[in-house]
Amino acid sequence: MAGHLLEVTELSTHFFTHAGVVKAVNGVSFTLDRRETLGIVGESGSGKTVAALSLMRLVPDPPGKIVEGSLLLGGRDLRTMSGEEIRRVRGNDIAMIFQDPMTSLNPVVKVGKQIAEAITLHQDKSKAEAWEMAAKLLARVGIPDADKRVSQYPFEFSGGMRQRAMIAMAISCNPDILIADEPTTALDVTIQAQIIDVIREMQERYESGVIAITHDLGVVAEIADKVMVMYGGRTVEYAGIDEIFYNPQHPYTWGLLGSLPRLDEAEKTRLTPIKGQPPDLLALPEGCPFVGRCAYERPECRDKWPSLEIVGAEHGVHCWIPADERLSARKRLPHFEKLVP
Amino acid sequence: MAEQHQDTSGNRIVEDLTISTTTERDVVEARLAGAKPLGLWADTWRRLRRNKLAVVGMWIIIVFMTVGGVEVLAAAAGTYVAPYDPNQENYALSPQGLGSPPSLQHPFGTDYLGRDVLSRVLVAARISLLVGVIAVAIALAIGLVAGPISGYYGGWIDSVIMRTADVFFAFPFILFVLLLLTVLPAGFGSVFIAIGILGWATYARLNRGSVLSVKAMEFVEAARAQGASDLRVIFRHVLPNTMAPIYVAIAMGIGGAISTEAALAFLGLGVQPPDASWGRMIADNLTYLAAGSWWMLFFPSFFLVVTVFGFISFGNGLRDATDPKLKE
Numbered sequence: 001m002a003g004h005l006l007e008v009t010e011l012s013t014h015f016f017t018h019a020g021v022v023k024a025v026n027g028v029s030f031t032l033d034r035r036e037t038l039g040i041v042g043e044s045g046s047g048k049t050v051a052a053l054s055l056m057r058l059v060p061d062p063p064g065k066i067v068e069g070s071l072l073l074g075g076r077d078l079r080t081m082s083g084e085e086i087r088r089v090r091g092n093d094i095a096m097i098f099q100d101p102m103t104s105l106n107p108v109v110k111v112g113k114q115i116a117e118a119i120t121l122h123q124d125k126s127k128a129e130a131w132e133m134a135a136k137l138l139a140r141v142g143i144p145d146a147d148k149r150v151s152q153y154p155f156e157f158s159g160g161m162r163q164r165a166m167i168a169m170a171i172s173c174n175p176d177i178l179i180a181d182e183p184t185t186a187l188d189v190t191i192q193a194q195i196i197d198v199i200r201e202m203q204e205r206y207e208s209g210v211i212a213i214t215h216d217l218g219v220v221a222e223i224a225d226k227v228m229v230m231y232g233g234r235t236v237e238y239a240g241i242d243e244i245f246y247n248p249q250h251p252y253t254w255g256l257l258g259s260l261p262r263l264d265e266a267e268k269t270r271l272t273p274i275k276g277q278p279p280d281l282l283a284l285p286e287g288c289p290f291v292g293r294c295a296y297e298r299p300e301c302r303d304k305w306p307s308l309e310i311v312g313a314e315h316g317v318h319c320w321i322p323a324d325e326r327l328s329a330r331k332r333l334p335h336f337e338k339l340v341p
Numbered sequence: 342m343a344e345q346h347q348d349t350s351g352n353r354i355v356e357d358l359t360i361s362t363t364t365e366r367d368v369v370e371a372r373l374a375g376a377k378p379l380g381l382w383a384d385t386w387r388r389l390r391r392n393k394l395a396v397v398g399m400w401i402i403i404v405f406m407t408v409g410g411v412e413v414l415a416a417a418a419g420t421y422v423a424p425y426d427p428n429q430e431n432y433a434l435s436p437q438g439l440g441s442p443p444s445l446q447h448p449f450g451t452d453y454l455g456r457d458v459l460s461r462v463l464v465a466a467r468i469s470l471l472v473g474v475i476a477v478a479i480a481l482a483i484g485l486v487a488g489p490i491s492g493y494y495g496g497w498i499d500s501v502i503m504r505t506a507d508v509f510f511a512f513p514f515i516l517f518v519l520l521l522l523t524v525l526p527a528g529f530g531s532v533f534i535a536i537g538i539l540g541w542a543t544y545a546r547l548n549r550g551s552v553l554s555v556k557a558m559e560f561v562e563a564a565r566a567q568g569a570s571d572l573r574v575i576f577r578h579v580l581p582n583t584m585a586p587i588y589v590a591i592a593m594g595i596g597g598a599i600s601t602e603a604a605l606a607f608l609g610l611g612v613q614p615p616d617a618s619w620g621r622m623i624a625d626n627l628t629y630l631a632a633g634s635w636w637m638l639f640f641p642s643f644f645l646v647v648t649v650f651g652f653i654s655f656g657n658g659l660r661d662a663t664d665p666k667l668k669e
Binding site for chain 1: 496558559560562563564565566567568569570577578581582
């Protein structure tokens with residue numbers, strides 16, 4: 001399909017450190033359209049943040065480097081852009097919301113000024129106009145008394161309000177793509193729900209594509225249209241949101257779902273953790289990075305990365321286990337007993 | 342679209358329903374925010390005020406700055422503000438060439454040429470103020486460009502700048518000043534410049550350390566994600582967050598520059614006779630101490646020591662007041 005808003009093909013980002021090459025992202029591909037939300041799920045160190053930073057070319061270089069792949073934003077390749085060109089993309093075409101709202105605002109600059117700065121960087125607006133826009137944006141993301149709030153410092157904001165201010169800053173230039181890197185991880189649960197609502201509202205208003213990076217499958221269920229599950233720098237499975245929850249194919253996805261508490265489960269059942277440790281990114285196996293933790297490991301898993309197996313429309317998985325064996329294995333898992341695909 | 346209703350305690354709560362995600366919690370938060378929390382500066386000031394020595398230092402600085410400032414303005418207008426002409430010799434007031442002791446007319450006495458010591462001490466404050474401000478300004482201008490760039494970029498740029506700073510630290514300070522003064526044109530302005538040029542390394546090294554910790558913070562990445570250029574990120578987002586230790590260093594640095602100027606004047610560099618500077622007066626009047634004319638030496642030394650003490654104790658107090666580890 002041509003004409004996606006964003007088309008990432010075979011992206012690989014590696015870090016060249018003294019200890020060796022860290023393959024943080026390895027051949028990751030995905031697409032994103034307007035008004036669509038892609039959830040990237042995976043545990044710490046699975047490469048999801050690096051993948052997102054690569055889109056904005058914000059991976060610290062040295063030691064990080066995008067070694068392979070193409071990143072097409074509306075047909076323009078982000079990878080080959082000059083420093084000046086990519087700076088114009090940042091904030092303007094692609095904006096980012098960071099994980100910790102307590103540290104992602106500059107503590108010595110007024111909130112309004114920080115938003116106004118983002119505006120004047122990309123738009124031909126006077127300082128006064130930008131300031132006015134900043135106040136409007138704060139009101140739009142649901143900050144009461146925005147006219148007063150705009151001239152306050154970040155320390156006068158609560159965590160939830162800071163994250164709202166971050167969102168206001170991110171949407172200030174009407175970006176095509178909004179990257180939310182664990183936008184709710186540092187917030188408490190009631191605020192989480194509000195922030196997710198704000199992000200969705202803004203997405204509708206500006207018709208942006210959203211990339212939501214998270215390890216919280218609850219957030220994914222809430223916000224995403226499709227999901228990419230990453231492990232050890234690789235995409236192990238991608239699918240539409242319902243497919244991921246009701247027809248997961250990869251043993252790692254099963255593990256993720258199995259480690260979640262369920263409302264319909266009897267009390268006092270234990271959660272099933274994924275055994276073992278995440279792989280050492282310095283010494284990833286040639287094959288599937290999940291070897292060693294996977295209960296269904298086969299000899300070929302260690303040596304070769306399985307090619308993409310199309311399971312359904314918009315649903316693909318990288319796994320050596322044959323499809324029928326996968327289904328019967330999944331049926332035996334306690335978490336999926338009640339599952340009717 | 343605004344809706345009003347009562348909460349449990351009977352307070353009216355207004356909710357703007359146009360913003361679906363605004364909650365009561367936010368309204369309460371906004372109301373609480375009306376009680377302003379203490380800002381960084383207010384907090385620092387509150388703790389500084391409790392430190393007696395720092396307050397004394399602050400008053401010394403205020404008096405010194407006022408006197409020096411008045412003399413700077415007066416000198417610019419070609420005059421002076423003092424009871425007597427500081428350079429006017431009057432041999433009648435210096436019997437046997439030993440000056441005359443403090444009296445009502447001359448509270449600090451007169452020196453070996455019959456010049457009024459009080460007037461000379463006052464006028465000399467101008468030199469000390471100028472050297473303190475100009476030398477530190479020069480040092481800051483260099484240090485606060487070199488330091489942040491060094492820390493932010495790292496790599497070979499960092500190595501080059503920091504090894505250069507090491508060279509500056511390795512040289513004995515007075516010797517380095519003397520060396521520079523042979524290159525710079527004569528005149529006391531060169532002393533300011535020399536002290537300033539040699540002072541940059543302290544600020545650069547100090548600031549580089551703070552930049553290293555600040556640049557790893559998320560708001561720096563957020564600024565870059567907005568599309569801000571490196572220079573903008575460094576000087577607008579990183580540098581302002583690294584200033585607290587710099588303010589302390591400035592207070593200390595001014596005190597240091599004043600005493601360095603005095604040391605150089607003592608060696609005969611900088612201000613030339615008949616103009617007065619505290620160091621110069623100490624050098625000139627030292628020989629008369631043996632003959633019992635203590636006042637010529639005592640008053641300039643006293644003012645020099647008190648001024649430097651003022652800056653250093655204020656600097657110390659400022660450091661304690663801005664140190665989060667000492668917060669009660």
